[in-house]
Amino acid sequence: MMMNLMQFGVLIACMTALVVPMGWWLARVFTGVPHGLPERWTYRLLGIDPDEEMGWARYAMALLLSNAAMMLLGYLLLRLQGVLPLNPLGIPAQAPDLAFNTAASFVTNTNWQAYSGESSLSNFNQMAAITFLMMVSAATGLAGVAAFIRGLARASARSVGNFWVDLTRALYRVLLPSCVLVALIYVWQGIPQTLDTEAIATTLEGARQQILLGPVASLESIKHIGTNGGGFFGMNAAHPFENPTPLTNALHILCMLLVPSALTYAFGSMLLRRRQGWVFFAAFLVMFVGFLSVVYTAEQAGNPALARAGADQSLLATQSGGNMEGKEVRFGIAGTSLFVATTTAATTGSVDAMHDSLVPLGGAVPLSEMMLNCVFGGKGVGFINLIQYAILSVFLVGMMIGRSPEFLGKKIEAREVKLTMLAVLAHPFSILGFTALAVLWPGTAASLNNAGPHGFSEILYAYTSGTANNGSAFAGLNANTPFFNTTIGLAMLAGRYLTLLPMLAVAGSLAAKRTQAAHEGTLDTATPTFAVLLLFVVLIVGGLTFLPALALGPIVEHLDMLAGRLL
Amino acid sequence: MNEQKSPLRGLVRPVLVSAAFFMGLTGLAYPLAVTGIAHLLFPHQAHGSLVERGGAVVGSEVLGQAFTAPAYFHPRPSLTADAPYNAAASGASNLGPTNRKLIEAVTERVAAYRRENGLADDVQVPVDAVTASASGLDPDISLANAYLQAARVARSRHLPEARVRELVGRSAASHQFGVLGEPRVNVLQLNAALDALPAQ
Known part of the structure; x- marks a missing residue:
């Protein structure tokens, strides 16, 4: 117990x-004036003027079109797999609906996988399609948040920066260097990195074991630093080749949180409002620790039905105990709980345990984190979501105390609130709408691995994960059907762009406003009081929207489990 | 303040070139560079941490493999496709906690474990021994699980049990850096060490 708490504390x-340090670096990357030499070469190749200042609409258009081109390229690579090199096992191309789903999934930083890496991708596409899309989608997310913060920081301005510069700098100054370093640590710990496809072993008992290999470490590092989450192997970061030691597990967790947590400080630096940055960090941290405690307590307490069957789930010096179905011994309950709480907070979606086999309240944690979608949040999106809730908070509080709402010295008016509400509502609309559609769709039941409330949770989890651009799954659901591939693909696109674009528009409209000096009637947003208000708004808006759906899934199942009812 | 361009002008070339160029850079140059450096620095791990015995590959240090003979320690239940510990198709049960199939499977595994190891009907079995791992390739078992199997292994190898328990203790890994992860035993390494013991 002490050891587990210490592990939490250390991480x-x-x-x-x-x-x-990371926040300071990010702020410099997004505000520094001089362009590095490789960057200038790149700009010349792209044929762009790095000093062009883009308005929000042009910025958004560049972001959207470049993402569309990258998605198309990724789709073509997946469809042409059969004729591309480095495919000695002769793995065929993905079918059109699956390739659409995969390309949409990776370009939106979701990394939902309706396929299993071992049997569906060649080593060439693990690099050229998957690693590529992971890199550029992470860089796109960073660029989006950079433009967003600039919009908040600027006054009477019509521009939010240059998309090409942000994209290139995010790659050259943040993602590529850190990924190379982390990938090498990963290899040292036992993650393979080779162009060979397989090794054949004869086990001690004389059986043949085909061991699949590939360029895993270079994918694994961007997967976590970029909060992407898509695995090289089907079982993702539970597979010993993706996560061989407790150290790699801890590094995965730190890599996922690295950029999202540092963005609070970068934001404070860029706005010269450091205290505001720390208020947001504190709000993130409170939610994170809360969710971590719930999942850890629930999983360590275990499953009463397993105890009745004769399994010893107690925590001893010689075993971690708890609900070990779908978990790995080297991580135990504590390392797994940290990973579960992190991967859905940072919208990564990699898993080091099977979420489908978590106890009901344990499984409710990743679901809730994705529904709120602003506990740290991946590659800037979570930060943008938190700001969206912050704008909502000043608006609500402003109405309650009868003051005109201001945020960061800018007046919040009808246009901003409308756009914010559009982003706030797009999220539940996509999750609940698609879930309802799937429940009514004939043939859905055939995709379920579990009956009753747990089956409902599998569907709810799929659309929540897609919309929140998370990518983790209650993996018992067979989502590789035309219906699920298409609707989850649409949910991913809706979740990404219907949040990002309205909020960029908010940033653009705030940038155009004058900054007012704080006056008597200003609600100070850099205080603990505001942090508490913010948490309430997040929990009430999130909670009220999703509670009925959670009640039908994990909550009913929890009561079933306590009552000893099996399905 | 620069002159504002219309949202679409001058975007065609950077959109097309950036997709192709960044694919080459991040999808090919980056992983190939890491592969090159990794082979210089850590050739053993980069190629899957393969374990060799007498020149033949017997497995990987970090992957589990199936053991069913009583003279070997047994790994956790594995639900990979076709056969347990199929390293070409990682897999898990994905059964929820109230799923009857899960509880029936665990009940059967508990009975089999008690039978194999000569345990009484009221002995609680370590949970990792009767639940399927997430990858289906878990290389480790808990110490509690290993110690309960020690008597069986010792009997079938005609070794004193203390000798086997001592070997378990020596093969055990503790918390990494004193705090990370869980104490555990790597089954392949433990069984290889058993095989390497001088015959009695």
Whole structure:
């Protein structure tokens, strides 16, 4: 128990210690004037003027079109797999609906996988399609948040930056260098990195074991630093080749949180409102620790039905105990709980345990984190979501105390609130709408691996994960059907762009406003009081929207479990 | 303030070139560079941490493999496709906690474990021994699980049980850096060490 709490403490301390240096670096990357030499070469190749300042609409158009081109390229690579090199096992191309789903999934930073990496991708496409889309989608997310923060920081301005510069800098100054470093640590710990496809072993008992290999470490590092989450192997970061030691597990967790947590500090630096940045960090941290405690307590307490069957789930010096179905011994309950709480907070979606086999309240944690979608949040999107809730908070509080709402010195008016509400509502609309559609769709039941409330949770989890651009799954659901591939693909696109675009528009409209000096009637948003208000708004808006759906899934199942009812 | 361009002008070339160029850079140059450096620095791990015995590959240090003979320690239940510990198709049960199939499977595994190891009907079995892992390739078992199997292994190898328990203790890994992860035993390494013991 002490050991588990210490492990939590060490990891949270490491994350917090990285906030300032990484945040300082991010702020410099997005505000520094001089262009590096490789960057200037790149701009010349792209044929762009790096000093062009883009308005929000042009910025958004560049972001959208470049993503569309990258998605198309990824789709073509997946469809042409049969004729591309490095495919000695002769893995055929993905079918059109699956390739659409995969390309949409990776370009939106979701990394939902309706396929299993071992049997569906060649090593060439693990690199050229998957690693590529992971890199550029992470860079796109960073660029989006950079433009967004600039919009908040600028006054009486019509521009939010240059998309090509942000994209290139995010790749050259943040993602590529850190990924190379982390990938090498991963290899040292036992993650393979080779162009060979397989090794054949004869086990001690004389059986043949075909061991699949590939360029895993270079994918694994961007997968977590970029909060992408798509696995090289079907079982993702539970597979020993993706996550061989407790150290790689801890590094995965720190890599996922690295950029999202540092963005609070970068934001504070870029706005010269450091205290505001720390208020947001504190709000993130409170939610994270809360969710971590729930999943850890629930999983360590275990499943009463397993105890009745004769399994010993107690925590001893010689075993971690708890609900070990779908978990790995080297991580135990504590390492798994940290991973579960992190992967859905940072919208990564990689898993080091099977979420489908978590106890009901344990499984409700990743679901809820994705529904709120603003506990740290991946590659900027979570931060943008938190700001969206912050704008909502000043608006609500402003109405309650009869003051005109202001945020960061800018007046919040009808246009901003409308756009914010559009982003706030797009999220539940996509999740609940698609879930309802899937429940009514004939043939859905055939895709389920579990009956009753747990089956409902599998569907709800799929659309929540898609819309939140998370990518983790209650993996018992067979989502590789034309219906699920298409609707989850649409949910991913809706979740990504219907949040990002309205909020970029908010940033553009705030950038155009004058900054007002704080006056008597200003609600100070850089205080603990505001952090608490913000948390309430997040929980009430999130909670009220999703509670009925959660009641039908994990909550009923929890009561079933306590009553000893099996399905 | 620069002159504002219309949203679409001058975007065609950077949109097309950036997709192709960044694909080459991040999808090919980056992983190939990491592969090159990894082979210089850590050739053993980069190629899957393969374990060799007498020149033949017997497995990987980090992957589990199936053991069913009583003279070997047994790994956790594995639900990979076709056969347990199929390293070409990682897989899990994905059964929820109230699923009857899960509870029936665990009940059967508990009975089999008690039978194999000569345990009484009221002995609680370590949970990792009767639940399927997430990858289906878990290389480790808990110490509690290993110690309960020690008597069986010792009997079938005609070794004193203390000798086997001592070997378990020596093969065990503790928390990494004193705090990360869980104490555990790597089944392949433990069984290889058993095979390497001088005959009695």
